[in-house]
Amino acid sequence: MTDTHAMLAKPTHDELAEQMFVRDLKVHMFRTIDPLAGKLAESFDPGEQSNSRVDSTYEAVSKMPGFSRFVGLYRGSQELLWSLVGHSVERQAAELEEIASQAPGDLGSLKLDPEMEQPEYIAEGDIHMMPGGYALDDGSLVQGALMDRGGAVYMLGQNGGFLNDRRGWTLAAHLHSRWPDFKPEKILEMGCGIGASVVPLAKTYPDAEVHALDVGASMLRYALARARHLGVAVHFQQGSAESTPYPDESFDCVFSCAMFHETSPEAMSNILNECYRLLRPGGIVAHLEVPQRYEDETLWTQVRGELEREFNNEPNWKTAISADYDTLLKVAGFTDVATGYQDATGSADSTPENFAPENKGVFRSWFVASGMKPADD
Template sequence: MAAAHPMQPHATHDETAEQLFVRDLKVWLTEEVEPVHRAAAAALDPGAQNNARVETVYAGLHAQSGFRAWASVRRTSQEMLWDAVGASVARQSAALAETAALPAPRGSVTLAPDFVVPRYLADRDVHLMPGGYGLDDGGVGQGAVMDQGGAVYMLGRNGGQMNDVRGHTVAAHIFARYPGFEPARILELGCGVGASAVPVAQAFPDAELHAVDVGASMLRYAHARAEHLGVAIHFAQDDAEHTRFADGSFDLVYSCVLMHETSEAAMANILAESLRLLRPGGVAVHLEVPQRYEELDLWGKIRGQIEMDYNNEPAWKAAISVDFDAMLRAAGFAEVAAGFQDATSQPQRGGGGFCGESKGVFRSWFVVSGTRP
């Protein structure tokens, strides 16, 4: 499998076959087997007036051996993904370290030896990725696992190997809501391997862009990845709830699918921190999964519960249930708007694409934005 950039691990023929098998297994489980259990859920439905509707159906499904087997194999497919990608990365660890050694970087990476990973990340391996976001392997290995694994996990629907549509979508949202906005200093909270930071930096080439995350390996990898893609970004190990930047340090603060990896209390803290970090007139943009709990059908709500229980996503329901519009207003933001931004890999000024209705997963992303008075 050809790499999309020099830092991405190169898969051999056999590694590619294994990774594509996992991808196809996931597709089969979703497209061929899942409809059977959706129908079973409908047969168990006590009606929308039942206050314990989701819990009742979920328990009924677990009484069926076929559902338990499907849920188990679905979880196993995720474990297989990380095992396959992890083995490929381990084989290339020396080469990746050499590629990450940059003689004259334009950006930077700053690590905090005393950093403590937030408990909601330290207590679980998010998405079942061994070691989670906070693992420090002393190099760039965990970042490489996240980058390649993320591309396979998203089945190529979020920008292929680059996995960068969400960052482009943030830029498109800014162009749609704030067409004349030209931020000089930008901060991404929870940047991961920088897949969303690079497209935002490209959209605002004159801006100074900073990005924070919890994992040292993630950040080393993100820095090298950005440099090889020709983008100068300043990465730092920090907590999105309480960063070390001074008040009013930025014109734009944003995040991409960060909230559902945290907790309900952390979400409120992150929004308050976004306001603190902005200069007057600055903009905050937070992008999340394109679902609102109250608008989901019965199976959609059960599917969310499956993510929580079988894919180490305990904040999933909270993130798609909270009223982000009200939370931004409570934090002190003005001109708040919440809705759905069309997914894109080619943001255009004046392109629009922000509305009140989702066009579906991978075709839209939920976005809330506002300004600091």
């Protein structure tokens, strides 16, 4: 985790030790405790013929004496992560504002919409327990600083370290895999957060005008300063991907990274229709999501979907990983649709072989669904 940028909150020695502790706790849970819980769950498997296989396994596991300790550890590690990173970030709030003010002022822009009504799924809970959620705004950029540093720890440093940019590079590699001659002039990321994924796209297509949209004003203030310090021009805008402020047919490429699982079933269709509206004929849509596909997963991973919903405030997790993206994209009007797994990467270099039907695993590949708006539309 060596590459970094000027806006990233810098922990003291003790704060760093705390953050590394929570990261290692999560690694231990992921590698050691989770597989044991999975074995226990399998012992309650009523078999494939059961209509309620996941529900009945979840019910049986949740009655086991150790279950409350297991979910307590899972939820507790999330609370600990945000609380430790939060204290460190808040201590540096004034310093971060100062660093933001020193960023090159001529790169990119920011448009906020104080009247914006937040989508219900954003307003109703703090997604994956980040205090204040994506939309909290106190006029500062602290929420963005929390998301950036906290996100790198949450991803165990395995998504591009402190730049947290492997999703973006993987998306760029996907575009190269499928459309090597594609040269978009105008690109939009929907659900950009603090801009970690849009920066690689801007670097991949340096001649393109790059836009990025999200619901949260604090995240976007931070995103602009972060991109500027990284020397990249991005035009950030506050708004919902379901109904954006951009004119019809104004982009050659619209993409998202890990956004759908934070929305709702209705929003997913609305967003795909909005992508279609925003793209010029012949334009490309690409959505990257977590690599789990519900139907291909083990019983335990399916049961875990219930835990994500109940204990990690991820209500759309199961819908997003079980959605039929091929059909959803086609229904929205896209052609040349493909779904599969793109090898996780730290550069845009790619060949068609790096996009395949097999999931190589978490942090090794990402699920991507992509397609084209018909050229003669």
